[in-house]
Amino acid sequence: MAAEYYWCLEHKTVETREGCKALNRLGPYPTREEAAQAMEKVAQRNEQWDAEDERWD
Numbered sequence: 001m002a003a004e005y006y007w008c009l010e011h012k013t014v015e016t017r018e019g020c021k022a023l024n025r026l027g028p029y030p031t032r033e034e035a036a037q038a039m040e041k042v043a044q045r046n047e048q049w050d051a052e053d054e055r056w057d
Contacts, residue, residue: 004028007038 006027008015014035015025026042029035 002030004030005032005035007035 004017004027006015006017006019006025006029007013008020008025010020010024014032017028019025026038027035029038
């Protein structure tokens with residue numbers, strides 16, 4: 001099985017499958033680097049969705 005990486009919301013670090021419980025993490029991501037950028041991706045998506053909401057209103 002290919003490695004999976006997660007961003008832990010509690011510890012603010014990249015973890016493997018054996019890390020914290022799923023409730024406290026984002027992922028899986030295929031690489032450690034992508035997992036490390038998880039919060040940046042979340043921020044980008046939130047900005048995009050906020051802009052779409054503004055256009056909708």
